[in-house]
Amino acid sequence: MSRLFRIAIDGPAASGKSTTAKQLATLFRFRYIDSGAMFRAVTLKSVEAGLDPEKHKDQVATLASSLDIQFPELGTVSVNGLDVTDQLRQESVARAIGPIASNPQVRHTLAEHQPELKIFLVANVRARAQRRFRELQQKQQHTDETLEQVMADIEARDLADRTRTISPLKMADDAVELDTSHLSIDQQVSAIQKLVYQKLEQQQQQQ
Missing domain, CATH: 3.40.50.300 (P-loop containing nucleotide triphosphate hydrolases)
Structure with a gap:
C-alpha cells in the first residue's frame, strides 16, 4: 500500500x-490521527493562553493554526514537540472544549x-x-x-x-x-x- x-x-x-x-x-x-485529541490540544493551549472560547473565537482559531499537533506513538499526543497526553484529560480542558470543537474556523483548520x-x-x-x-x-x-x-x-x-x-x-x-x-x-x-x-x-x- x-x-x-x-x-x-x-x-x-x-x-x-x-x-x-x-x-x-x-x-x-x-498514521493514526485522533481528531478528538486535536480539539483537546487546541483547548489546552487556549486555556493556557487565557483565551475565553466564547469571547475569543478568532484568537482561538489563529492559535489552532499555529500549533504543530502530532501523534508520535499510538495513544500519545504532542504539541510543538512537547508531550501533552496526560494534560488533555484535565477538567479545565473538558469544561472548555465544547465551544472550541464547534468553532467553524477551528474545525476548518483541523480538517483532514x-x-x-x-x-x-x-x-x-x-x-x-x-x-x-x-x-x-x-x-x-x-x-x-x-x-x-x-x-x-x-x-x-x-x-x-x-x-x-x-x-x-x-x-x-x-x-x-x-x-x-x-x-x-x-x-x-x-x-x-x-x-x-x-x-x-x-x-x-x-x-
Whole structure:
C-alpha cells in the first residue's frame, strides 16, 4: 500500500472509533490521527493562553493554526514537540472544549483532506454503555457509577452531538455504516479491512 490512502472513522460515543482506528493503523501501518485529541490540544493551549472560547473565537482559531499537533506513538499526543497526553484529560480542558470543537474556523483548520473511505460506526445504546462501563471499571474510575447512569450519559451525549449547531453528528452520504452492537473489536477491524481492500481494488480498476 504505497499510495496515500485515508480512512475516516466517525460515529457516536463509545461506538469503538478510537480502538478500531488504532488497530487499523497498526495493521496497515497507517498514521493514526485522533481528531478528538486535536480539539483537546487546541483547548489546552487556549486555556493556557487565557483565551475565553466564547469571547475569543478568532484568537482561538489563529492559535489552532499555529500549533504543530502530532501523534508520535499510538495513544500519545504532542504539541510543538512537547508531550501533552496526560494534560488533555484535565477538567479545565473538558469544561472548555465544547465551544472550541464547534468553532467553524477551528474545525476548518483541523480538517483532514478528503478520505478515500468513510466509516460510520453505530451500536445500540446498551451495547455502547456496557463497553464504556467496562472501560471505567478497568481504569478504576467512577466505580460508583452504575450501568444505567452510563447509559443516561451516553443518551445525553448523543442528543447533544446530533443537535449541535455546528457540524452535528450524522453519517456522510458516501460513508459506509457498520453496526458494531454485536461485534468484537477484532470483528470490526476485519470488516473494515475488507472494505479497504474493496476500495483499493476499485481504484486500481479505474486507473
